[in-house]
Each structure stands twice: as C-alpha cells, then as structure tokens.
Amino acid sequence: xxxxxxxxxxxxxxxxxxxxxxxxxxxxxxxxxxxxxxxxxxxxxxxxxxxxxxxxxxxxxxxxxxxxxxxxxxxxxxxxxxxxxxxxxxxxxxxxxxxxxxxxxxxxxxxxxxxxxxxxxxxxxxxxxxxxxxxxxxxxxxxxxxxxxxxxxxxxxxxxxxxxxxxxxxxxxxxxxxxxxxxxxxxxxxxxxxxxxxxxxxxxxxxxxxxxxxxxxxxxxxxxxxxxxxxxxxxxxxxxx
Ligand SMILES: [Fe+2]
Numbered sequence: 001x002x003x004x005x006x007x008x009x010x011x012x013x014x015x016x017x018x019x020x021x022x023x024x025x026x027x028x029x030x031x032x033x034x035x036x037x038x039x040x041x042x043x044x045x046x047x048x049x050x051x052x053x054x055x056x057x058x059x060x061x062x063x064x065x066x067x068x069x070x071x072x073x074x075x076x077x078x079x080x081x082x083x084x085x086x087x088x089x090x091x092x093x094x095x096x097x098x099x100x101x102x103x104x105x106x107x108x109x110x111x112x113x114x115x116x117x118x119x120x121x122x123x124x125x126x127x128x129x130x131x132x133x134x135x136x137x138x139x140x141x142x143x144x145x146x147x148x149x150x151x152x153x154x155x156x157x158x159x160x161x162x163x164x165x166x167x168x169x170x171x172x173x174x175x176x177x178x179x180x181x182x183x184x185x186x187x188x189x190x191x192x193x194x195x196x197x198x199x200x201x202x203x204x205x206x207x208x209x210x211x212x213x214x215x216x217x218x219x220x221x222x223x224x225x226x227x228x229x230x231x232x233x234x235x236x237x238x239x240x241x
Contacts, residue, residue: 001222002036002229003029003077003206004165005084005109005139005193009060012053013042015197019067022060025196025204026076032207034194036233037077038102040084040109040139050096057081065241073241080104080236084139087113089120092127101134104237107163110136112144117153129162137163140195142170145179158188163232165191168209169202177216184217190228 007015008025016022029037041060043053061081068076083100085091085108101108110125125136138157141164145154157164166189170176183189192213194206214222 001034001192001206001210001226002038002233003034003194003196003204004038004137004191004229005040005167005195006037006204007039007041007084007195007197008037008079009039009041009057010063012056012060015041017198019063021199022064023067023072023076024199026079027072028199029194029196029204029206030075030077032204033210034077034204034206036229037079038082038193038233039079040082040193042086042111043083043100044086045088045091050099054099057083061239065239068241076241078238079241080233080238082107082109084109084111086111087121087124089124092124092132097128097132097134102233102236104235105232106134107137107232108134109139109165111139112149114143116148117144117150122153122156125162126160129160135161135163137165137191139165139193140167140170141189142166142176142180145170158183158186163190164188165193167193167195168206169195171209171212172205181216184213184221187221187224190225192225 008022010016010018010022080103082102085100128134128136194204196202196204
C-alpha cells in the first residue's frame with residue numbers, strides 16, 4: 001500500500017529529528033506493508049524562501065541516502081518527494097506552485113486552514129483545480145470533522161475532483177467506525193496517509209489502519225485505493241537510494 005502523507009525527512013519541519021529516526025520510520029513503514037511513501041514536509045510561506053526550502057529538502061534526502069546501508073535499502077519503501085503546503089490565500093497564483101507536486105505527477109497537497117473555512121478558501125483550492133495543471137490533495141480531512149469547519153465545505157470536497165486523504169490515526173480510533181465507514185463505503189475518501197512525524201510522536205501507523213479498514217469495509221475498498229494510488233504515481237520520479 002501507499003502512504004501519501006509523511007514527515008520522514010528530518011529537521012525541515014516538526015517531523016523526524018535526525019537521520020537515524022528517519023530510517024527507523026522508513027523501516028517501520030515497510031514492515032507494515034507500505035511499499036511506497038510520499039514525503040510531504042510542511043511548506044509554510046514566510047518560513048523559508050522556496051529556494052532555501054527546496055535546497056533543505058534535497059539535503060535531507062542526501063543525508064539519508066549516505067546513511068543507508070545496502071541492507072537497509074532492502075527494508076524501506078520507495079519514496080517520492082512532495083510537500084504539504086500550508087494554506088495561503090494567494091497560493092493559487094504562486095509561480096512556483098509546481099515545485100511542490102509529487103515529483104513526476106500533477107498532484108499537490110494543499111493543507112486547509114485550522115480555522116473556520118471561508119468561501120474564499122474554497123475558491124483558492126478550486127482555482128488550482130480548474131485553472132492550473134495541478135490537482136489538489138486535501139490532507140487529513142478527518143482533522144476537520146467534529147470542529148468548527150462547516151460541513152457544506154467538507155461535502156464540497158467530496159463532490160469535486162480533488163483527492164481527499166484520511167489519516168491512519170482516525171481509522172485507528174476506537175470510536176470512529178460510524179464516522180469513517182460510510183465515507184469509505186460511499187467512495188468519498190480517495191487516499192490514505194500515516195502523517196507520521198517521529199518515533200516519539202505520531203509513529204508510522206498506516207499498517208494498523210489498513211487492517212482495520214479491511215475488517216470494517218472489506219478488501220475491495222483497499223484494492224480500489226491501492227489501484228488509484230498506483231495510477232496517480234505511474235509517472236512518479238522516485239528517489240534513488
Ligand atoms: Fe502532515
């Protein structure tokens with residue numbers, strides 16, 4: 001299976017703290033049946049320039065590569081670079097928006113605000129969807145459930161052709177079956193992610209969520225999600241470890 005959302009790269013955001021932790025997270029994911037990961041470090045406008053952020057991201061990859069042994073390489077998923085872009089009201093006009101796509105594809109992960117969404121927020125995402133070459137992935141839709149986010153906006157994402165991603169932690173939550181099952185049954189969730197951050201805080205846990213989904217929703221839905229992810233990544237440019 002594919003993990004579309006992860007913070008495995010060290011010291012670029014609030015994810016992994018060092019190379020060893022990154023490698024442990026990769027191995028832990030692979031041991032859970034994850035053969036492909038998308039690296040989605042946060043990009044927050046104003047924190048770094050785009051040039052500096054891209055340099056940092058590549059530097060982290062290079063450091064991990066140098067530390068991996070030949071044995072390690074057999075025990076980690078293949079991986080592709082991308083980003084989790086913090087919502088910005090002008091992001092639809094950034095001339096460098098394409099730098100954040102899953103490399104080799106047209107998918108970009110646009111993180112919605114953690115405050116009540118507005119019509120303008122929705123218009124930014126829809127402008128990207130309809131007026132740029134890029135297709136938004138809406139990460140961790142579950143984070144906006146049971147909050148101040150208006151349901152009509154969440155529902156809109158289920159209707160337009162963006163990719164909606166759910167985090168493993170929500171699927172693993174013991175009381176969440178009545179909330180997530182109808183969404184998967186109605187094919188409203190397209191992608192899965194661990195959104196793993198470190199070994200101390202939010203470890204890789206997608207394997208458990210996959211087992212749970214199989215139990216609750218059946219193998220067919222997992223097969224569909226997996227096939228969709230592989231189709232999305234068919235031209236992806238993977239990191240050469
Ligand atoms: Fe994330």
